[in-house]
Amino acid sequence: MPEKINEISQRKNEHLKLCLTDKVSFKDKSNGFENYEFKHYAITEVKRDSISFESDFLGKKVSYPFIISCMTGGTEKSEEINSRLSIAAHKLNIPLGVGSQRIALKSLESKNTYKVIRKNAPNIPILGNIGASELAKKENLNKIQSLVDMIGADAMVVHLNPLQELLQGEGNPEFTGFLKYMEKLIKKISVPVIVKEVGAGISKEAALKLLEIGVRGIDVAGAGGTSWAGVEILRNKGDQKSLFWDWGLPTSYCLRKISKLKKKYNFILIGSGGISNAFDSAKAFALGADFTASARTILMRLNKDDIDGVIKLVTEWFDILSKILFLTGSGSIMELGKGKLIRKDKLC
C-alpha cells in the first residue's frame, strides 16, 4: 500500500530528532582519514593571504568548495531548517542540497518547504533530491523536471540508499530497472545529474557504471559519519548489535578508488560521509575530492548556534585549511592532491 503523506512526514521528523544526537554514529568503523598524515614541508614559501578557495560548481562561482549536504524538506520543521540553512549558504556563497523531494511528488502542498531555499538564496547552486527507489518507478520519470523547476535547481541529486531501505520497516528495497531509468532521466531533464549514497559509500565499479551513462557528479557519502542503518534500527527499536549498523565503504577508500576514474571521465567528485573537521576535509581533497560536503555536523551546529554558528564553522574550517596548505607547501587545494599525504604505516 502506498505510504501516506503524514506517515512520511512523521518519519522525517523522527530522522531529524535522531540525527541531532550522537547515537546514530558508526560504532566500530571510521571514515578512514585517521590512517593518513600530511607531509610537512619545512621549506614552504606559500603566502597564506594569496590562497583562494573560490571554485566553480557547474558553472557558478562559489566561495568555498563545500556543500551543505541534502537533508530535509516536506514538513513544517524542515521548512524552518531549510530556511536557516539557506540563509547560511547564501551568506557563505556555497551550494546547498535539499532533502528528498518525494513528498512533493505526492502533494504540491509541501512545495514551500523546499521553495524557501531559492527565495533566501537567489544565486547559490541548489541541488534537488530524489531517491533511487522513487526513480525506479515508471510513473515518476516524467515528474522529476517539475522538482527541478520547483526550486530552480542547478542539478538533480539521486540518492542511493539500499541499506536504509532494507532496514527501514516501511522501506522499499526494490531498485529493478534503476540504471535504465537513470539513463532516461539524464537524457530528459534540463540539469546535470549527481548521484550520492547516504553513508554506505559508492564503489569504483558502481561509479564506473554511473559515469558510463552520463552522471556528472559522484558524492561518495561513505561510511564513518552518520549510520543510516543505525537511524532505522533505532527507529524500529531493532537489534543495536546488528552487524549492519557499521556496513559500508569508508569515505577515504571510496575517494581513493573513484578518483582514479578522473583520468577517463569528466565529473565532480564530492567527498562526504563523516567529514566533521577541517583535517577530514583537507584529506578528502588530497585523495581527489573536488568538493567536500557534510550533513549531520552542519545540522547539529545549526541546532546549537543557529545560522551564525554554521557560518563560523565553515569559515574556520577554511582558515585551518589555508594553514594546512601553507604547511604542506601547497598554493591551492589542487596541489594537495600531489603527493602531500602519507599513509601512517609508511611513517616509520
Ligand SMILES: Cc1cc2nc3c(=O)[nH]c(=O)nc-3n(C[C@H](O)[C@H](O)[C@H](O)COP(=O)(O)O)c2cc1C
Ligand atoms: C537529518 C538528515 C536527513 C537526511 N536526508 C537525506 C535526504 O533526504 N536525501 C539524501 O540524499 N540524503 C539525506 N541525508 C544523508 C546526508 O546527505 C549524508 O549523505 C549522510 O548523512 C552522510 O553524511 P554525514 O556523515 O556528514 O552526516 C540526510 C542526513 C541527515 C543528517
